[in-house]
Amino acid sequence: MTSGQDVQATGVVICLAGDSGDGVQLAGRRLAQQGVAAGLGLGVAPDFPAEIRAPAGSLNGVSTIQIRFDAGEPLTAGDTADVLVALNPAALRANWRRLKPGGCLILDSGAFIEKNLALAGYDVDPVAQLETSAHDLVRVDMTALTLAAVEKYDLRRRSALRCRNFFAMGVVCWMYQLHTEATLAWLDRQFESHRELGEANRAALRAGMNYGETTELSARRVLPVASDGSAGPRRMVSGNEALSLGLVTAAELSGLDLFLASYPITPASDIVHLMCGWDEFGVRTFQAEDEMAAIGAAVGAAYAGALAVTTTSGPGFALMSEMLGMAVALELPMLVVDVQRAGPSTGMPTKPEQSDLNQALHGRSGEAPLPVLAASSASDCFWAVIEAARIALRHMTPVVLLSDAAIANSAESWRQPRLRDIRPINVRQAEAGSPFAPYARDEELARPWAVPGTPGLQHRIGSLEKEHVSGHISYDPGNHELMTRLRAQKLAAAARHIEDTVLFGSDHGDLLVVGWGSTFGAIRTAVARARRCGKQVSHLHLRHLNPLPPDLGRCLRGFRKVLVAEMNLGQLCARLRDEFLLDLQPYSKVQGGPFAVADIEAML
């Protein structure tokens, strides 16, 4: 593993940690924005508590954001950090392991007081010990310096202390010589109605920079080389943002209105928060009374001719099972987005897991197959949801798209595409006067989409079994078997459109690592390093979990050993074993956090 170090060393990783009330997420995202604006590639991984208000200063209340700047597009936010800023002892305790040997540790010494040390569970002040470590330790009394910097504004002590995040950001900006103009302007806009607060935050940011400058705080550090922008503009995008952009793009590509019905649930809610402001883009959102109503409204909207979507997470997805089964029977095109979190039940709402795969594949009564896809990174949510819409509309079927808390909240730099470069989505709604039977099928086994309001095509569909072609209620045994098989064959029809699998590495060898969803970055990075060390290892990442790519069996058979890495106890592994009768090995991690590159490397 040792020679893997040089690969890991690309880019710069900065980690900000504090109490959840300290605003480190906000400051971190501003820092990231500035990097992207400066032409850097970006990986951002936040980690925040589920509790709205864990006790201030406690370990449970620690909020962390890790930002990686790179010359290219990094696949992860990095395993370890070059710089760690800890705004209190708990933040240090929760995150010191992230710091690289020789990395720079910046502490707010003003927050390392007895009370906070006790809250973090330190018996003795850890700073003395750190002084003798290999780290570059920088102690700054950010508490006092921030209070001094914002003194002239009429703020209460509490509000004044809330500016510490921007002081810390200022220090980091000085260290990496990052321009802060954009953030200063942003603060102006953001606090338009609270001018004092905006000014105070600006003052704190400047004070942080100046403090670095005047005290020559530590060695200045260098950022990776920024791109010259010739490849087009880049922006920062989170998984939930990319997913929302993908939905509105899919609606435009298909010429349909978008209807999004949802019930609030972490970590999916942000999608609705975004899209409810997009009515001018043909989007209508509906906050339903529960998840059953959310998917019910989506079914109604699909029936009425819109591109219908519902977004949720595991427990909400469970409530949708019944209606999703009906959508299979009705053969209506719609999307269910499950932003997975650690389960079972309420589990750990802000922590990622990939344990809803079985629920997506099988969680319905009866034989109710439907396509299941997964997004592999924040920006990939955009492409994955367009693909999901394409399948839904082509085959007249509900489609489940799996994201998870890791990619929903993480962010990346992204070169946004041009709409005209994306293949349009073909939609065929039945027209008045054409010969019509509700359950006749085309070559994709799709039934016609006859939208209410179309003269002459009145018909009734429902949750009871229907007769092939006519759609009339039918209890005929032969018809039921035919319909059951037809619903299964729709999946086979969808499989024909899946592109050939692209293996990373060679198509045969000692070891293949198979992954799906948000584990992409960690696996790809680890496999790339191992290959550079001369190992015979390849990576196969699955977007389509149902139906599986037709060439998948052949790909798997090219390797002596196949490892299926996933954040569950082997759900995809079991599915693949069942499908291909191969002796695949599961590699599981269920700790409410994504795989680190090192986790995968340890297995290669």
Next chain:
Amino acid sequence: MTNLAEPAGVATGARDKRDYRSDQQIRWCPGCGDYAILAQFHKMLAAVGANKEDHVIVSGIGCASRFPYYVDTYGLHGVHGRAPAIATGIKAVNPSLTVWVVTGDGDALSIGVGHLIHALRRNVDIKILLLNNAVYGLTKGQASPTSFPGQVTPSSPAGVVDRSLNPLRLALTAGATFVARCVDSHGRQMRDVLIAAAEHRGAALVEIWQNCPVFNDGAFVQPSRNYLHLRPGQPLTVGGDGERALTLDQGGRLRVQRTDDADPPLLRHDVGNAALAGLLADIEGDDLPVPVGIYYRCTRPVHSDALRPEPPLRGRRSAQELLDAGRIPRAG
């Protein structure tokens, strides 16, 4: 079927009720009250001159929920209790459609009561026909939320112990903008109410007492009680002879008194008076009549308006603008 005179205000040349029948064989038990309701529904469609393609009937599960199959409009037979949610989605996408929900007491008031309340409170422009037979028919006779205390069913052999749910009170509380009650055997009155519901813009709840001769025969037959036909602006007279009517006693309770007795003054029906509607909905016991007709009606903005008017597809802004924006615009 008797050929009733068309009500006033309906355009001549309205279509024939037979135009609205589907080709499906009806599968309710002989004598079921649903037949009479379906017949009035067909007549209502003819009376309002409905375009078949602009109507959608959504249902859940239960005997009543077979309704969409028997009407030649668009129809969606859903899952148990969730028809109001499905209807909300249809209406949100295409507000120009006329959407009916046909449901029963189990469907609407037990498994689906959460959705019913919210559709009413949002004033979704849908018309909900609640066919109340005070029993589960399709699953063979269990007690429902509107079953009467003491009612013996396979699931309550010693008699129902729970209080029954009052759908009209529920609808008023939830914020329905049209609340009415009909009886399956009163065809003419039912049709008038259905026409009024069809013409109402907003969430309408029409409870229809529907006899289930198989599992709960005669549940609503109350020989000791009269019907009170609610007519806007008219005194609340009880029975056919016009000699008695409702009034309020000094405690604010409804009671029956002779019409020639001028003190206290007789009440007149005011469909815009929610307090009066509440009193009428709360009527129970043998001393008072059964009000039938429109209890309450008002106008409020409907849900699809609140969801913002439909952006014209051609005029709408392109997703490219969102992709190119330096910052993704957020609401608020």
